[in-house]
Amino acid sequence: MRRRIPSTAALLAFELAARHESFTRAAEELSLTQSAICRQIAGLEEFLGLRLFRRTKRGVTLTEAGLSYSRQITARLDAVERDTLSVMAHHGRGATIELAVVPTFATRWLLPRLGGFLASHPGVTVNLTNRSRPFLFAETELDAALYFGDAGWPGTEGHFLMRENPVPVCSPRLLAGKTSLAPDEIAALPLLQQTTRPYAWRLWFESLGLRVAHDLTGARHELFTMLAQAAMYDMGVALIPPFLIQEELDSGRLVIPFRHGYVSDKAYYLIIPERKAETTALAAFRDWLLEAAAEYCAEAGLE
Numbered sequence: 658m659r660r661r662i663p664s665t666a667a668l669l670a671f672e673l674a675a676r677h678e679s680f681t682r683a684a685e686e687l688s689l690t691q692s693a694i695c696r697q698i699a700g701l702e703e704f705l706g707l708r709l710f711r712r713t714k715r716g717v718t719l720t721e722a723g724l725s726y727s728r729q730i731t732a733r734l735d736a737v738e739r740d741t742l743s744v745m746a747h748h749g750r751g752a753t754i755e756l757a758v759v760p761t762f763a764t765r766w767l768l769p770r771l772g773g774f775l776a777s778h779p780g781v782t783v784n785l786t787n788r789s790r791p792f793l794f795a796e797t798e799l800d801a802a803l804y805f806g807d808a809g810w811p812g813t814e815g816h817f818l819m820r821e822n823p824v825p826v827c828s829p830r831l832l833a834g835k836t837s838l839a840p841d842e843i844a845a846l847p848l849l850q851q852t853t854r855p856y857a858w859r860l861w862f863e864s865l866g867l868r869v870a871h872d873l874t875g876a877r878h879e880l881f882t883m884l885a886q887a888a889m890y891d892m893g894v895a896l897i898p899p900f901l902i903q904e905e906l907d908s909g910r911l912v913i914p915f916r917h918g919y920v921s922d923k924a925y926y927l928i929i930p931e932r933k934a935e936t937t938a939l940a941a942f943r944d945w946l947l948e949a950a951a952e953y954c955a956e957a958g959l960e
Contacts, residue, residue, distance in 0.1 A: 663700075663701050663704050663705075664700075666697060667697045667698075667700055667701040667704075668701070668730055668734065669687065669734070670683055670687065670689075670693075670694050670697035670698060670701075671697070671698060671701055671709065671726075671727070671730065672727065672730050672731055672734055673686050673687065674694060674698060674710070674717070675709070675719055675723060675724075675727035675730075675731075676727070676731070678716065678717060678718055678719060679716060679717070680694045680695055680698070680716075680717060698710065705726075707720075707722050708720050708722070708723070709722065709723035709726060709727075710723055736798050739798065752780065752781050752782070752936075752937065752938035753781070753782045753783075753784060753938075754781065754782070754783045754784070754800050754801065754938055754939055754942055755784050755786065755798055755799045755800045755801075756783055756784065756785055756786070756799070756800065756801050756802070756803065756942075757786050757787075757788035757792070757797075757799045757801070757802035757803065757804070758785050758786065758787065758788065758802070758803045759787075759788075759789050759803060759804060759805050759925075760787050760789065760880055760882070761880055761881040761882050761901050762803060762805065762901065762925060763785055763803060764882070765900070765901045765902075765903075766900060766901070766953075767785075767803065770949050771783060773945075773949075774941075774942060774945045774946075774949075777945075778938070778941055778942075780938075781938045781941070781942070783942065786799065788802060788804075789853060789879065789880075790853075791804070791806070791810060794812070794813070794930045800929075800930075800933055800936070800939055801927060801928060801929045801930075801933070801939060801942075801943075802927070802928040803818075803925065803926075803927060803928075804925070804926055804928050805821075805853070805923060805924070805925050805926075806853075806923050806924075806926075807923060807926075808924075808926045808928065810928050812930060812931055812932075813928050813929060813930050813931060814928075814929055814931055814934055815926040815927070815928050816926060816927040816928075816929070816943060816946075816947055817924055817925075817926055818924065818925040818926060818927060818946070818947070818950040819924060819925050819950050819953065819954050819959055820920050820921050820923075820924045820925075820959060821898040821920075821921040821923075821924075821925075822898055822899075822918035822919065822920055822921070822959060823857060823861065823896040823897055823898050823918055823919070823921070824896065824897070824898075824899060824913050824915075824916065824917065824918040825843055825861070825894050825895070825896055825913065825914055825915055825917075826885070826888055826894070826895055826896075826897050826902065826905075826906070826911045826912065826913055826914075827846070827888050827891075827893070827894045827895070827911065827912065827914055828888060828889055828890070828891045828910070828911065828912075829909060829911075829912045830891055831846060831891060831893075831894070831914075832912065832914060835914075837914055837915060837916075838914035838915055839915065840862065840865055840867055840915060840917075841867075842914075843894055843914060843915060844862070844867075844869045844871075844872075846893055846894050847875055847876070847892060847893030847894070848871070848872065848874065848875040848893060848894060849875055849876055849878065849884050849887050849888060849892060849893040849894060849895040849896075850873070850874075850875045850876065850877045850878070851877070851878060851879070851880075851881070851884055851895075851896070852877050852878065852879040853879060854896075854921075855873065855877075856873070857896045858872040858873070858875075858896060859872045859873060860919055860921075861896055861917075861918075861919055864917070864919035865917060875893060876892065876893070881897050881898075881901050881902070884896075884897055885897060885901075885902050885905055885911065888911060889905065889910050889911060894914070898918075899913070899918075900953075900957065920959075925950075927943060927946055927947070929943065
């Protein structure tokens with residue numbers, strides 16, 4: 658049965674006109690006349706049976722239906738473009754893994770090792786997309802996710818990678834000439850908080866048998882990279898796993914004022930939708946990643 662979808666030309670014209678809210682700019686990008694864009698949009702509106710734009714003396718604006726449709730069409734066209742570029746890059750061969758990642762872990766731990774996997778699987782491309790919170794795979798084009806938290810995503814299988822062992826870090830200037838600080842001295846400094854780990858400082862102090870009244874207070878940052886930068890600029894003390902800031906520690910830009918870490922109750926997992934679990938490229942990536950994580954944990958003495 659013939660699909661009831663508009664022409665690609667009409668959808669491209671609409672997507673550009675919606676993005677700019679301008680038929681003129683859409684025409685310029687497509688190297689068409691404004692009247693050609695108007696005809697494409699008019700034909701699309703007739704096909705759909707609804708108005709996508711309001712025409713005014715100042716130009717055009719999207720209707721509510723037009724705004725909703727433009728968001729959906731943009732996502733579909735992005736997916737088509739991504740798939741097309743993938744096929745062009747591999748000349749119809751190989752495979753692409755669309756991987757959602759928590760950014761600092763991907764930058765500091767995954768990327769330095771990923772070359773080893775790609776070298777042994779030359780037909781595979783791994784694309785990384787920043788996602789720090791859970792999502793539904795069915796609503797995305799993503800194949801898997803590297804996630805910190807719990808593994809219980811519906812319809813997926815979760816593979817344990819490693820836990821964190823965060824330690825306090827700060828600029829050496831905050832030590833004021835000392836080589837270390839006691840826990841109560843750390844508690845007296847501004848405590849930098851991480852949005853996705855709101856109880857980190859409380860758990861750290863509790864692991865030392867301490868109660869600190871203001872352990873949930875302090876500036877909040879979503880990423881470890883942000884926390885590290887804030888700490889390097891003397892804004893306070895941050896709790897960060899050492900393996901994510903090894904460069905800063907080695908250079909002396911950050912120091913550990915009290916060498917005590919605690920093992921987090923949550924962990925890093927590779928999350929894969931059950932329906933994609935046995936895809937050849939994804940299964941190969943899973944096996945490689947689990948082996949790399951196990952080797953790292955053994956070397957670092959992590960659980």
